[in-house]
Amino acid sequence: MPQVTVFVPAPLRACSGGAAELRLEAPTVRAVLEDLERRHPGLYRSVCDETGAVRRHVNLFVNELHMRERDGLDTALVPGDKLTILPAVSGG
Amino acid sequence: MAERVILSIGTKKGLFVAEGAKSRRSFSLRGPFGTGVSVYSTLLDTRGAPRIYASSCNAFFGMKVLRSTDLGKTFKETKSCPAFPKEDGRALMNIWALEPGNGKKDLWCGVEPASLFRSEDGGDSWQLVDGISNHEHARKWHPGNGGLCLHTILPDGDRVHLGISTGGHYMSEDCGKTFAPANNGVGAGFLPDPYPEFGQCVHKIAGHKDAPGRLYMQNHGGWAEWDGPGGRRPDIGVLRSDDHGKTWRSIAKGLPSDFGFPIVVHPHDPDTVYVMPHEGMTRACPGGAPAAWRSEDGGDSWRKLAKGLPKKDSYFTVQRDGMDIDDLKTPALYFGTTTGQLWMGRDGGEEWTCLFDSLPPIHCVKVGVA
Numbered sequence: 001m002p003q004v005t006v007f008v009p010a011p012l013r014a015c016s017g018g019a020a021e022l023r024l025e026a027p028t029v030r031a032v033l034e035d036l037e038r039r040h041p042g043l044y045r046s047v048c049d050e051t052g053a054v055r056r057h058v059n060l061f062v063n064e065l066h067m068r069e070r071d072g073l074d075t076a077l078v079p080g081d082k083l084t085i086l087p088a089v090s091g092g
Numbered sequence: 093m094a095e096r097v098i099l100s101i102g103t104k105k106g107l108f109v110a111e112g113a114k115s116r117r118s119f120s121l122r123g124p125f126g127t128g129v130s131v132y133s134t135l136l137d138t139r140g141a142p143r144i145y146a147s148s149c150n151a152f153f154g155m156k157v158l159r160s161t162d163l164g165k166t167f168k169e170t171k172s173c174p175a176f177p178k179e180d181g182r183a184l185m186n187i188w189a190l191e192p193g194n195g196k197k198d199l200w201c202g203v204e205p206a207s208l209f210r211s212e213d214g215g216d217s218w219q220l221v222d223g224i225s226n227h228e229h230a231r232k233w234h235p236g237n238g239g240l241c242l243h244t245i246l247p248d249g250d251r252v253h254l255g256i257s258t259g260g261h262y263m264s265e266d267c268g269k270t271f272a273p274a275n276n277g278v279g280a281g282f283l284p285d286p287y288p289e290f291g292q293c294v295h296k297i298a299g300h301k302d303a304p305g306r307l308y309m310q311n312h313g314g315w316a317e318w319d320g321p322g323g324r325r326p327d328i329g330v331l332r333s334d335d336h337g338k339t340w341r342s343i344a345k346g347l348p349s350d351f352g353f354p355i356v357v358h359p360h361d362p363d364t365v366y367v368m369p370h371e372g373m374t375r376a377c378p379g380g381a382p383a384a385w386r387s388e389d390g391g392d393s394w395r396k397l398a399k400g401l402p403k404k405d406s407y408f409t410v411q412r413d414g415m416d417i418d419d420l421k422t423p424a425l426y427f428g429t430t431t432g433q434l435w436m437g438r439d440g441g442e443e444w445t446c447l448f449d450s451l452p453p454i455h456c457v458k459v460g461v462a
Contacts, residue, residue, distance in 0.1 A: 049183035
């Protein structure tokens, strides 16, 4: 399985033991989230609600592209890919 | 250590804790905790070693429950937060109420979408309460302007009273196992049926331990000029029950408006009750002149309490949990505003002082002596 890197934003690092990056093996974005649910449940709950949906104001990028511009949760990953978790911009 | 007056203040940008001596001459402020995240409910739990709880409702990353065991000097997240079972299909959107249960570590938690959770270990684990969360009416309730929230939890021995907007008043008589609507006399201005079985927009319910069966309700009033189906519905906004909520009657006569959000009972006198009348359209005190109103005869008559408050040009809202009263011998009333002021009214609101004037918008205020 491809080894990929997950970037954890600063507000969520309390849920990843302080790590800014997590390395894991997963073939899709969905599989990354399933891995996070097992190994970092607090981080998973911050990214997904209890129905399993990615929270409305959280964006997931595969390298430079938002996952919705690829195949969403079914986006296939290749070795070296970087999945970046970012809060959506907010203002006003 | 001498007892201190503790104010737990939930705001749009986190939780603040104010602490002062029992003289209440001045308060020092700590916080914000849960920085930048809205706090819609807080609880000062003085059963045993004092604890302060607060919901932290992060629009990005979801809900947390914060807990302090050192009177609000530090806060940590509890081990878990209320969550619906995955197969339920609902997702937690907000936490509106935290209240003590019967057991020493029991807590109740009311959430949006309107549901109830229970903890038996001080908030480290939570169970969905099916009797109300999966009640046959639950999928028929509709969200009000604040969302579909279960915002009031009022334990009374084996009884538990709930306020749901918009669901109405529900009551359990078996410690929260089963619930039934109890809205006889509770009006709804926004439905064709002026007195439906359920679906009212209850704003807050309060009771008193020395008056079993007595309840006060701030309902969604402001329908005196309504000309739609069913006609005018004056005075449905402030209500009283003397039979544990089975039937309700208006006590709004004498108030400048029957619309408002909080309702608070004096800690030593169940006949003394406070409201903060707002105009329905502005969600602010009538004429931009803030005042709390007090009844000392269970709602038969009302008196305006405005000494020290601005006389004009003040258009803040006091939200449903934005007012509380301490339980000292001569209690002070407190309210927080959506414009970030925290006011204290000595002698039960006789004379008002602004304790803090530039906090973030205030959602909730709870006071305790610990």
